[in-house]
Amino acid sequence: MPAALVGVLGLVGCATGPQFDTQDTLSMLTPSRVAMSDEGATGEQVVWGGMIVNTRNLEEATQLEILAYPLDRRQRPRTERTPQGRFMVRVPGYLESVDYSPGRLLTVTGTLERTVTGQVGETPYRYPVLGAxxxxxxxxxxxxxTTRPRFNIGIGVILSN
Known part of the structure; x- marks a missing residue:
């Protein structure tokens, strides 16, 4: 019995990824719905994620532009799925733009603060702004x-010349 408990604890200790509390969040609210809606979603709690498009360090926060994707059960963005629009997230303090570079995946929980108008290329775009x-x-x-844990059972045979 103690060996089984140690095994279970070992597997739990290997779990990686965010541990966000999603109980009070709205999962059906997507960035594109918020951007197109005239109804205010200000104050709503969401968990969104996606691919970083741009990082901008401001005086007291870092602003990230994210291309949103649906999240899997571990809350990792599923980039093979259809994007759900773009959003801005403001993270208090300084984040290193080399680490938070375009193409990296990010999952964020926070409160919708407002919608701002910006541009994607030459096209005007409404961005929901999320306070992280x-x-x-x-x-x-x-x-x-970053590879997943592997468990192998068997007999290994190594042949050499």
Whole structure:
């Protein structure tokens, strides 16, 4: 019995990813719905994620432009799915733009503050602005230590000349 408990605890200790409390969030509210809606979603709690498009360090916060994607059960953006619009997120303090570079995946929980008008290329665009309460920068797929744990059972035979 103690060995089984140690095994279970070992597996739990290997779990990676964000541990956001999603109980009070609106999962059906997407950035594109908020941007197109005239109804105010200000004050709503959401968990959104996607791919970083741009990072801009401001005096007291870092502003990230994110291309949103649906989230999987671990709250990782599913980039193989259809994008759900763009949003801006303001994270208090300084985030290193080399780490938070375009192409990186980010999941954020926070409160919708407002909608602002900006541009995507030459096209005007309405961005929902999310005040971050917590965020998780997903490791790059090619970074060491980001592969999933593997369990092998068998007999290994190594032959050499």
């Amino acid at each position: 309460e917590d965020h998780y920068l997903w490791p790059r797929e090619d970074e060491p230590g």
